[in-house]
Amino acid sequence: MKQNIRSLKFSDFEKIIEKIEEPRYRARQIYRWLWKKNVRSFHEMKNISKRCREYLINNFTITHAKISTQIKSKDGTIKFLFCLDDGSKCEGVLIPEKNRVTACISSQVGCSFACKFCATGSMKRKRNIMSYEIFDQVSLMMDKSFKEYNMGITNIVYMGMGEPLVNYQNVVDSINYLTSKEALNMSSKRITVSTVGVSKMIKKLADEKLKVNLAVSLHSANNLKRSEIMDINNSNDLGKLKDSLIYFYNKTKIKITYEYVLLNDFNDNIKDAQELIQFSKIVPSKINLIEFNNVENSKFKKSTNKKTIEFISILKKENIVVNLRRSRGEDVDAACGQLANKI
Ligand code: SF4
Known part of the structure; x- marks a missing residue:
């Protein structure tokens, strides 16, 4: 059976080239065709010798994910259903704003974490998504x-389906493809990996020197409450999370972003805000407050406007940097926590 050439590392290309006795620079040429030009067939690799191309054709395949469906929200947000090689499906979202377009991408088909406020959590994890x-x-x-908004993607967030840090190597490899000069050449400053707080892997990410941003789905700075909505908190409590964030900041000097979805009468009172303030002062950080988006069969409701405003003002009094993320794409189930392959 032929192997998918896009699953190989650069060092694997070098070994192949050595084996078939082609000049060493071929490895880089092939890498560029695959990751910069994103070719669909070996025939398109114009500067590769015929002999080398034939070897590749006989031993490898090139496959690509496809868009299965897409649906546009009235606010311009577009939700995509992608079909992967084995027929598995995952979702991505394009979110246009004034001077930027953010792509929210998935790292797993389904998710095993079952956070109570998230639609993806109700799907079982099927598999990791390859780099x-x-x-x-x-x-x-x-x-x-480019077609829809006349500009390319400016920011990437690993906040779609799945927990990126438990599909660690594929996520790291994909960041390398996105940021490599030989591939998409995006700035790592424009890439954010979001995690529920897998402490061990946060430390590992800090050691990579990738310089990507880290967002933590916090949602409560109280251990009992957090455990109620996020299973991860039973094995990785706030104490462990705190240690790993200190480690991450000391290594990278990158501010942490906390994601905090406001759930009515659950995590939106004065005491919740005070606990959040304490936690957010551990290392330099900012807070994204997120409006809860309706999820079928969820017991949670969106905070009222009044409580949201009060919550923000308590944080601001303590000089906390806080942004309110208004819901985007809710009408097409493309908003945060709504991705569950429903298109
Ligand atoms: S919030 Fe993230 S980790 Fe939690 S269930 Fe949803 S996709 Fe999984």
């Missing part, structure tokens, strides 16, 4: 972004 399939989500949405 090249993560890359494909970006490249497919990049084309759409």
Whole structure:
């Protein structure tokens, strides 16, 4: 059976080239065709010798994810359903704003974490998404972004389906493809990896020197409450999370972003705000407050406007940097926590 050439590392290309006795620079040429030009067939690799191309054709395949369906919200947000090689499906979202377009991408098909406020959590985890399939989500949405908004993707967030840090190597490899000069050449400052707080892996990410931003789905700074809505808190409590964030900041000097979805009468009172203030002062950080988006069969409701405003003013009095993320794409189930392959 032929192997998918996009699953190989650069060092694997070098070994192949040595084996078939082609000049060493061929490895880089092939890498560029695959990751910069994003070719669909070996025949397109014009500067590769016929002999080398034939070897590749006989031993490898090139496959790409495809867009299965897309649906546009009245606010311009577009939700995509991607079809992967084995027929698995995952979702991505393009979110246009004034001077930027953010692509939200998935790292797993389904998710095993079952956070109570998230639609993806109600789906079982089927499999990890391979690095090249993560890359494909970006490249497919990049084309759409130019067509729809006359500009390319400016920011990437790993906040779609799945927990990126438990599909660690594929996520790291995909970041390397996105940021490599030989591939998409995006700035790592424009990439954010979001996690529920897998402490061990946060430390590992800090050691990578990737310089990507880290967002933590916090949602409560109280251990009992957080455990109620996020299973991860039973094994990785706030104490462990705190240690890993100190480690991350000391290594990278990158501010942490906390994601905090405001749930009516659950985590939106004065005491919740005070606990959040304490936690957010551990290392330099900012807070994104997120409006809860309706999820079928959820017991949670969106905070009232009054409580949201009060919550923000308590944080601001303590000089906390806080942004309120208004819901985007809610009408097409493309908003935060709504991705569950429903298109
Ligand atoms: S919030 Fe993230 S980790 Fe939690 S269930 Fe949803 S996709 Fe999984």
